[in-house]
Structure formats: C-alpha cells, structure tokens
C-alpha cells in the first residue's frame with residue numbers, strides 16, 4: 001500500500017470516530033449536563049435536544065424549573081418583608097410626628113390634685129355624653145369615656161383625643177370594668193326607639209348587667225355614681241305633669257318595654273346597691289333632649305322634623321298631632337346632671353323642660369325656622385306612643401337650684417345649623433366618594 005493510500009485510510013477512520021463522538025455528545029451527554037439558558041429556565045422548560053426526552057432528562061429539567069421558581073418566590077418574599085419594614089418605619093414616623101406636633105384643644109381650667117376628679121362617663125361618645133365630657137374637661141377634671149360605639153361616634157369626642165386629661169376606652173359595659181375613678185356618670189344605653197328596639201335583648205342587658213357592672217365598680221372603688229334614667233319610666237302617664245313620686249304606667253311587654261323596664265330595673269338596682277352596699281347613687285330622670293350631635297336618623301321627633309324640613313320633604317306627624325312633648329336643650333341637661341352629682345340628694349330627680357308643645361305646633365315651629373316649602377301631614381299613630389309628657393321639676397328647682405334656661409327657638413336654631421352642616425358634609429363625602437369610584441384610574445385597577 002502506498003503512503004498516500006495509508007494516509008487516506010487513517011483520515012477516513014478518524015473522521016468516522018470523530019463523527020460518532022460528536023453524535024454521542026450532542027444527543028446523549030449534552031442534554032443531561034448542559035446549563036439551561038435563562039429564558040428556557042424562566043419558562044420552566046429546558047431546550048430539548050432529543051425527542052422524546054429520557055425520563056432522567058425530564059426529571060432533571062423539572063427539578064431545575066422548580067428550583068428557579070423557588071428562588072423567584074424567595075426573592076419576592078424578601079422584597080415584601082423589606083417593604084413591610086419600610087411601611088412600619090413610616091407609620092412610626094407619622095406617629096412620632098403627630099405626638100410631637102402640639103394639638104389645639106379647647107381651653108381647660110387647671111385644678112390641683114385635691115380638687116381634680118377622675119370621672120368615668122359610660123356612653124360618653126354619644127349625644128348627651130359628649131357634651132358632658134366637654135363641660136367636665138373644661139372644668140379641669142380627668143375624664144375617661146367608655147363606649148362600645150353602638151350609637152356613639154369617636155367624632156363626638158375627637159377634639160379631646162390625645163389630651164392628657166382625656167381617655168377613650170372601647171368597651172362594652174355588659175362586661176365588667178376595672179379602673180380607678182372618683183365619679184361615674186352611667187349613660188351607656190341606646191336612647192331612641194329605633195336604636196333600643198333594634199336589639200331589645202341587648203338593650204335590657206345594657207341596662208341591667210351594665211348597671212350591675214357600674215354599681216359593682218362604684219362599690220369597689222367607693223365612687224359616686226349617677227344613673228341616667230328616663231321619663232319613659234312613667235310610660236304613658238295618667239298623671240300630668242309627672243312628679244318623681246308617680247310610679248308610672250308602663251306596658252311590660254310592649255315594644256318599648258326593653259328600654260322602659262330596663263331603666264326601671266336600673267333604678268331599682270341603684271337603690272338596692274345604695275341600701276345594701278352603701279354606694280352613693282344619684283338618679284336623673286331625663287326628659288326629651290335635643291341639640292347638636294344628636295343622631296341624624298334616630299327616628300325621634302326633633303331630628304325627623306328638622307331633616308324633613310331641610311330636605312324640603314313632607315313633615316310627618318304621627319297621629320293627630322295633639323300629643324304633647326317638652327324639649328330641653330342639651331346644655332341645660334348637662335348643667336342639671338352635674339348639679340345632681342354634686343348635690344347630696346339621693347332620690348330620683350326629673351330633668352326636663354316643662355314648656356309643653358303639641359307635636360303639631362312643634363312641626364310648624366321647625367318649618368318656620370328652617371324656612372322651606374315642606375307641608376305638614378298626619379300619618380298613622382305609633383304603638384304605645386305616650387300622649388302627654390311634661391316634667392314636674394319642682395324637686396330639681398328646690399334641691400339643685402336648677403331649671404332650664406335655653407329658649408326653644410335658640411336651641412332649635414343651633415340644632416338646625418348643626419344638621420345643615422352634617423347634611424352638607426355627608427353630601428360632600430358622597431360626591432367625593434362617587435368621583436373616586438367612577439374615576440378611570442380605579443376602573444382600570446378593579447377586576
């Protein structure tokens with residue numbers, strides 16, 4: 001064999017071996033050992049070079065995809081934690097900024113330690129309670145409000161939040177409470193028919209178990225306690241005007257019974273604790289009260305008529321409109337409550353305005369003060385609606401030197417102005433929330 005022929009043979013032999021090695025690498029070794037490309041890994045699938053892939057290769061590829069997914073999740077979790085930390089830091093900064101920014105509070109008197117009392121007001125975020133808070137704070141006392149916000153609102157006392165003499169506790173008085181105080185005004189209870197009829201059992205519990213808790217607390221810490229009772233203990237009275245000596249005419253199973261009887265038991269409990277446990281009790285029988293911060297939709301005559309007149313709607317009078325009511329302005333009531341607490345008098349005291357109005361007359365007064373186009377119309381009478389209500393306040397005059405001072409017209413003007421502002425506020429709120437929810441940006445985000 002010539003040298004050239006030998007060379008050709010060697011070259012072609014090695015080419016065949018080379019080709020075989022390349023084939024082996026490409027289809028058997030490389031797919032199993034190659035590093036996956038980022039894009040293919042990101043999609044969880046490695047580029048396949050053999051079809052069908054071997055079971056091992058599939059397993060390996062799945063493992064790689066799983067690990068890549070895990071790495072991604074871990075990274076996202078880390079980012080989330082980091083963002084949460086940043087958020088917490090920002091919240092802390094906002095809190096410390098708020099704490100260091102001096103807030104403007106209504107001016108309060110300075111009382112020295114001896115004269116300053118720690119006063120608990122249950123239901124202090126409600127209509128009457130919040131006005132009582134204002135007066136006692138301004139007098140320089142430490143005031144603690146306990147409220148479950150069933151009908152009360154934080155907004156009623158927000159102007160005191162953060163004040164060193166003020167504390168707001170979210171608590172349901174049906175559960176016991178342990179704090180150190182000198183005096184308690186126990187006002188916690190729904191007060192208007194739609195509110196107290198909404199959950200009659202809870203109304204009874206608040207006025208029985210709640211009152212027991214309050215009297216128990218008063219006993220433990222030797223505090224004086226004033227119970228906010230009501231003219232409803234007289235029911236549909238057969239005596240007119242009603243003196244405190246009148247025992248009442250209450251339907252014990254009617255729709256109002258949960259409140260009327262609840263308050264009667266509340267009074268009974270007070271005198272039982274006074275007799276048996278020597279707790280110092282005061283009982284205020286409160287008659288219809290009105291003023292700013294009363295509920296817009298409490299279904300009572302003042303709010304109903306004012307709202308109807310402000311909206312130019314028909315003013316609706318239940319029954320023939322000849323039933324009478326007497327209305328006291330809230331500041332008069334608050335003066336009476338504070339005077340009663342300060343007095344030594346322990347028997348129940350009526351706090352109300354004896355100036356009597358028929359409901360029909362009252363509707364016309366409001367229509368005139370608001371000045372709209374509303375007409376006054378009579379509708380079906382309410383069940384158990386008392387026909388006459390007028391307090392005999394001889395006792396309050398004699399024992400507390402108290403009587404209401406605010407004339408109906410000026411009290412109503414203040415209340416109408418409050419309701420007008422509240423309506424405007426709620427209209428503004430509705431408008432801005434409508435704009436927000438209709439905004440194209442939000443529509444894009446919403447699913």
Ligand SMILES: NC(=O)c1ccc[n+]([C@@H]2O[C@H](COP(=O)([O-])OP(=O)(O)OC[C@H]3O[C@@H](n4cnc5c(N)ncnc54)[C@H](O)[C@@H]3O)[C@@H](O)[C@H]2O)c1
Nearest residue numbers: 123126127128148149150151152172173188189191286289
């Ligand atoms: N406003 C009146 O014309 C009137 C008349 C007679 C008696 N009263 C009595 O005066 C008190 C105050 O009446 P208002 O007109 O301010 O009523 P309101 O509804 O505005 O206030 C009552 C407050 O008690 C709170 N409350 C209710 N149940 C509670 C519970 N279980 N635990 C803690 N808080 C609770 C409510 O959230 C609310 O803040 C009531 O006891 C009421 O019976 C009021």
